[in-house]
Amino acid sequence: xxxxxxxxxxxxxxxxxxxxxxxxxxxxxxxxxxxxxxxxxxxxxxxxxxxxxxxxxxxxxxxxxxxxxxxxxxxxxxxxxxxxxxxxxxxxxxxxxxxxxxxxxxxxxxxxxxxxxxxxxxxxxxxxxxxxxxxxxxxxxxxxxxxxxxxxxxxxxxxxxxxxxxxxxxxxxxxxxxxxxxxxxxxxxxxxxxxxxxxxxxxxxxxxxxxxxxxxxxxxxxxxxxxxxxxxxxxxxxxxxxxxxxxxxxxxxxxxxxxxxxxxxxxxxxxxxxxxxxxxxxxxxxxxxxxxxxxxxxxxxxxxxxx
Amino acid sequence: xxxxxxxxxxxxxxxxxxxxxxxxxxxxxxxxxxxxxxxxxxxxxxxxxxxxxxxxxxxxxxxxxxxxxxxxxxxxxxxxxxxxxxxxxxxxxxxxxxxxxxxxxxxxxxxxxxxxxxxxxxxxxxxxxxxxxxxxxxxxxxxxxxxxxxxxxxxxxxxxxxxxxxxxxxxxxxxxxxxxxxxxxxxxxxxxxxxxxxxxxxxxxxxxxxxxxxxxxxxxxxxxxx
Numbered sequence: 001x002x003x004x005x006x007x008x009x010x011x012x013x014x015x016x017x018x019x020x021x022x023x024x025x026x027x028x029x030x031x032x033x034x035x036x037x038x039x040x041x042x043x044x045x046x047x048x049x050x051x052x053x054x055x056x057x058x059x060x061x062x063x064x065x066x067x068x069x070x071x072x073x074x075x076x077x078x079x080x081x082x083x084x085x086x087x088x089x090x091x092x093x094x095x096x097x098x099x100x101x102x103x104x105x106x107x108x109x110x111x112x113x114x115x116x117x118x119x120x121x122x123x124x125x126x127x128x129x130x131x132x133x134x135x136x137x138x139x140x141x142x143x144x145x146x147x148x149x150x151x152x153x154x155x156x157x158x159x160x161x162x163x164x165x166x167x168x169x170x171x172x173x174x175x176x177x178x179x180x181x182x183x184x185x186x187x188x189x190x191x192x193x194x195x196x197x198x199x200x201x202x203x204x205x206x207x208x209x210x211x212x213x214x215x216x217x218x219x220x221x222x223x224x225x226x227x228x229x230x231x232x233x234x235x236x237x238x239x240x241x242x243x244x245x246x247x248x249x250x251x252x253x254x255x256x257x258x259x260x261x262x263x264x265x266x267x268x269x270x271x272x273x274x275x276x277x278x279x280x281x282x283x284x285x286x287x288x289x290x291x292x293x294x295x296x297x298x299x300x301x302x303x304x305x306x307x
Numbered sequence: 308x309x310x311x312x313x314x315x316x317x318x319x320x321x322x323x324x325x326x327x328x329x330x331x332x333x334x335x336x337x338x339x340x341x342x343x344x345x346x347x348x349x350x351x352x353x354x355x356x357x358x359x360x361x362x363x364x365x366x367x368x369x370x371x372x373x374x375x376x377x378x379x380x381x382x383x384x385x386x387x388x389x390x391x392x393x394x395x396x397x398x399x400x401x402x403x404x405x406x407x408x409x410x411x412x413x414x415x416x417x418x419x420x421x422x423x424x425x426x427x428x429x430x431x432x433x434x435x436x437x438x439x440x441x442x443x444x445x446x447x448x449x450x451x452x453x454x455x456x457x458x459x460x461x462x463x464x465x466x467x468x469x470x471x472x473x474x475x476x477x478x479x480x481x482x483x484x485x486x487x488x489x490x491x492x493x494x495x496x497x498x499x500x501x502x503x504x505x506x507x508x509x510x511x512x513x514x515x516x517x518x519x520x521x522x523x524x525x526x527x528x529x530x531x532x533x
Contacts (some may be wrong), residue, residue: 006415211396214356215457216386217413220377305358 011095011224018228020203024237032197036233037240039190040184040284042195043183045248046274057168064142064160068149069128071156071275079127082154086129090136091145100277126156151298164224194233194291197273198226202299214305222294231285238284245280246274308334308465308496309355313480314364316520324350324522327364331497334464337491339507340500342517348500349377351517352467355498356388357381368465388416389495391530395450397442403453404430404438410461428456432486448479455486459495466490468499472506484510 003284022029070079070088076099084098103125107117133142146158161170202209249271316325325347331339337520340348348507353359354374361374372444373384377460389410397406407428429435432452434445442450451471456468470486472480484499484506491497501507516524 006417009417010415208398211398212409212413213382214358214385214390214396215410215413216382216384216388218382221382221413 002292014224015228018225019232021225021229022232028197029233032193032233035193036190036237036284036288037244039186040241040280040287041244045180045245046175046179046182048245048249048270048276050172050179050274053172053175055270056163057155064137064139065130065132066146066158066160067113068129068131069156070094070129070154070159072124072126074154075101076127076128077131078154082152082211083129086131086149089145091133091141092267093132093134094245096130098130100125100127103128122146126207155290176198190237190284190287191291191294194230194288195295196291197233198229198292198295201229202226202295206303209256209300209303210305213303214253215278217235219300222300226296227289230288230290232288233291234285234288235281237288238281241280241284242272242277245276308332308336308369309498310365310367310428311351311354312365312367313368314354314361316347316354316359317362323362323520325354325361325517328333328517328520328522329364330515330522330525333498334496335491335494336380337488337497337512338499339510339512339514340517341502341507341514344502344525346498346517347520348502348517349469350403350520352469352498352500355467356390357384367431374425376388386461387464389461389466391451391454391466391471395442395454397450397453397457402439402441403434403445406442406453407438407457407460410457414461415446417460424460425456431459432456443479447474448476448482451475451479451483452486455483457481459490464496466495466497468497470501472501472503477506480506481509488512 068082070082079097079099083095086092086095100123104117104123107113107125110117147154150158212222258271269290311328311330311514314325314328315323317323328347328351340351342348350359354361355368355450357373357376364374365372366374368384369387393453400411403411404425407425408421416424426435426438432455434449434452435455436509437445437449437453442453445453451474455468458468461497466487471487472483475483481502487499488510507522514526515522518528
């Protein structure tokens with residue numbers, strides 16, 4: 001029991017002692033912590049952006065509407081007929097017919113195109129049937145349906161309204177991978193930075209290490225202060241990264257709100273959640289310890305007392 | 308307490324620093340190790356502290372053959388041995404108190420016990436009023452006494468000293484030797500390397516004389532010459 005208490009006391013002393021060492025060199029410590037913070041904040045920030053993109057794209061996933069445009073010269077009755085046939089299809093949930101006249105009327109009231117449309121002698125627009133498939137429609141069957149429609153003598157073209165959603169998803173998948181690659185590289189950089197900082201620390205305290213070893217200090221005793229230094233670098237680097245993230249999100253909040261309003265407000269942007277905060281800390285801590293350990297493993301054994 | 312059995316130490320492929328050295332030191336004995344510089348005094352002390360390992364033969368401390376001790380057991384072995392160095396090996400950025408406390412921190416003593424023992428050691432070497440100063444603020448003789456206080460604070464069974472009076476004038480040297488004599492009286496086994504034969508004549512004690520790595524003579528003189 002006593003041994004456990006002693007062990008804990010010694011760890012607590014080392015932990016606070018390492019903090020004291022950082023405080024005694026405020027400039028060097030702050031710079032190291034800033035670099036670690038930036039390296040951790042970058043991939044976290046990118047990840048938040050990509051996550052938002054995915055959440056946004058996810059909202060469109062179920063929409064697979066397509067529009068069927070009639071050939072020029074097709075009458076409204078023919079278009080009605082086409083719509084009736086589509087309505088009867090098992091794959092179709094509902095349809096909506098936009099006649100050439102309605103489309104033109106819409107354009108006419110449009111601020112930008114209104115004047116152009118008034119100048120037109122004939123209505124150049126086709127009739128359009130907007131088709132919404134049933135939610136669980138088989139994509140292959142839908143494909144067949146649209147291909148068959150494209151062959152119809154009445155139909156000019158069939159346009160999928162949702163192609164861009166798939167492209168966006170593919171792009172987001174690519175972005176997600178890129179974030180992971182960047183994150184891996186930057187965490188590697190953090191390990192190297194902490195390792196190098198602690199290597200210098202070990203060199204500066206060479207005399208102390210030598211004397212301690214002469215007086216019977218175990219490897220663990222000599223190692224502990226440096227591991228705790230790495231621990232603190234990780235913690236403070238994580239804190240600094242979260243501050244940077246919070247600041248960046250705050251700076252972006254205005255434009256994001258405007259963007260959300262343009263999408264009709266049906267989307268709540270994701271910020272820093274508990275999982276992100278925990279992950280930044282965990283990665284910072286692990287990288288700090290890993291860096292410290294790499295330096296300690298390579299350089300402490302090399303210091304042997306010389307008398 | 309300390310026994311060497313046919314110990315040879317060779318550095319690399321070079322010359323033999325110690326050749327077939329055998330001797331025995333009883334518990335509580337005070338032994339002086341003398342000889343020219345390069346005779347192997349420092350090497351012999353290093354073997355006891357496991358800073359070096361013997362090439363051949365056995366080094367026994369407290370009945371244990373330490374020559375083959377696994378590396379992970381070396382720290383525990385060193386904690387049983389107090390060491391005094393010619394250049395003190397004090398940490399310049401620590402106070403006198405912190406320097407002396409270091410062996411007790413390493414051994415994992417509690418704060419309260421440590422304080423008492425460090426003060427007692429300081430009192431013993433007559434530097435109780437200097438605990439807050441740094442080594443640089445002390446004279447050479449005082450620094451050496453801090454080094455001695457550090458060597459005895461954790462109450463080692465064995466104390467070894469390598470030229471502890473090398474940088475001191477004769478009067479200070481005699482003070483230091485008298486400190487050592489008092490330790491041996493409380494049962495600490497001591498081995499002190501020195502080439503200061505004039506001092507030894509004033510202090511007295513059994514000697515082991517090394518010459519070119521071999522034991523040239525041992526004498527049993529235990530009383531001061533005068």
